[in-house]
Amino acid sequence: xxxxxxAAGVAGTALLATVAFAQSPTATTDKxxxxxxxxxxxxxxxxxxxxxxxxxxxxxxxxxxxxxNDLLMDKSGxxxxxxxxxxxxxxxxxxxxxxxxxxxxxxxxxIAYTGTGATNPPGRPAAPTTTTGAATGTDKAATATxxxxxxxxxxxxxASKDELKNMPEFKYSx
Numbered sequence: 001x002x003x004x005x006x007a008a009g010v011a012g013t014a015l016l017a018t019v020a021f022a023q024s025p026t027a028t029t030d031k032x033x034x035x036x037x038x039x040x041x042x043x044x045x046x047x048x049x050x051x052x053x054x055x056x057x058x059x060x061x062x063x064x065x066x067x068x069n070d071l072l073m074d075k076s077g078x079x080x081x082x083x084x085x086x087x088x089x090x091x092x093x094x095x096x097x098x099x100x101x102x103x104x105x106x107x108x109x110x111i112a113y114t115g116t117g118a119t120n121p122p123g124r125p126a127a128p129t130t131t132t133g134a135a136t137g138t139d140k141a142a143t144a145t146x147x148x149x150x151x152x153x154x155x156x157x158x159a160s161k162d163e164l165k166n167m168p169e170f171k172y173s174x
Contacts, residue, residue: 047106051151057084057104058156065161069096084157086164098170099157106152 055068070083079101088094157164 046150047152048150051149055152056154058154059160060156060158061160063161065157065159065164068155069094071101072098082155083170084164086161095165096170097164097167099159103157105156107154107156108152 049071052068052071056064057066057068059065066084066086068082069085071079072081072083073079081098082101082104084097084099085094086097
């Protein structure tokens with residue numbers, strides 16, 4: 001009895017499946033684009049805005065002066081202002097300033113470390129000094145590019161940390 005029920009179930013399923021395969025799809029006017037009509041674009045050389053938040057900002061003297069907290073754009077989508085956080089520790093006591101976005105320079109070169117052994121005791125490795133890529137010259141240590149990272153390595157803004165701290169604090173208005 002059980003075998004007859006299983007056989008009937010398998011036969012019924014096979015019969016229904018053949019009916020479903022035999023049906024032809026109905027024509028609709030709301031067709032999804034086929035693979036041949038879908039266009040793909042390349043984003044080579046572009047940066048992800050989500051990766052810009054937290055980007056370190058250095059001055060032209062290779063001193064870390066803060067980090068990008070936010071980017072503000074106009075209604076057409078063009079970025080006009082960068083909000084930089086200066087000072088503070090873990091977001092506490094941080095002073096936010098707004099600077100024109102076009103005044104920032106971006107470097108794809110990773111920060112390179114070079115050392116000078118003049119002030120180190122004998123047998124100790126040289127203390128690293130930071131080079132941000134803002135300086136010109138060919139005496140940099142090995143650098144790596146961030147072209148495939150989708151964001152620059154760092155930004156350069158021509159001001160000292162004290163100058164930024166003395167700028168009016170940026171506040172988001174309601």
